[in-house]
Amino acid sequence: MVGLNEWLLLSGILFLIGAVGVLTRSNGLILFMSLELMLNAVNLSFVAFSRFTGRMEGHVFVFLVTAVAAAEAAVGLAIFVSLFRLQRSVDVDQLNSMGD
């Protein structure tokens, strides 16, 4: 039997990998994918808690998080496409021209 600790540990490891990606990568698309991975890690802990408490609220939360993540994906990628049209690059380190 796999304990709740191990599920939470797996979820935490995935969250950390995603956080490292968000903090260290400058390619916008990879940064975006790391964000998606962090959302999924949290979803995994929701599902694990749901299974161990026997209540299905966690599943409802994961459903809502998935909808929000899909919305975020659509808007985020549209922004990256517009950004690429302007700058020919999706490097977030070069986004320092907010004034002009």
Add this chain to the structure above:
Amino acid sequence: MERTLFYLFGGLAVLSSLWMVTRRNPLGSALSLVVAFLSLAALYAVLHAHLLFAIQLWVYAGAVMVLVLFVIMLLNLREAEVRPQPLGFGRFAIATVVVAAVGWKTFGILGRTVADLAPIEPSFGTIGAVSELLFTKWVLQFEVVSILLLAVIVAVIALAKRRA
């Protein structure tokens, strides 16, 4: 059985997400993220979340990743255009501090017994049981999400129609 599946798909998820974070080419990252999402779907199945298993396959491994792959191929970033990034000291320091702090708390979980497995009904996690909860107790949140999706449709069309 459950333990085998946990280690198999959990290990696969960790390895493919590590691979995803370390690639320079976004296409390789996206493909390994698909593997990570698929193994997360398998983990949901191990946890008896039948509806979420299907949603993970359709929405994440299907819709979202197809959109990401489409954008990557549309932008057509070549390896040469992707600048090899020098990791600045500030960034490295922030990442180290975050990993140390969160990792310390995360591995601290291992030592204690948190909860025992609750007995569940056969209908646990099926589409009927989850949607019954979703359409009674959480119906307001459900409607808010539908408004959010409508707003996103309008916003994305406004972004895409604008002449650059």
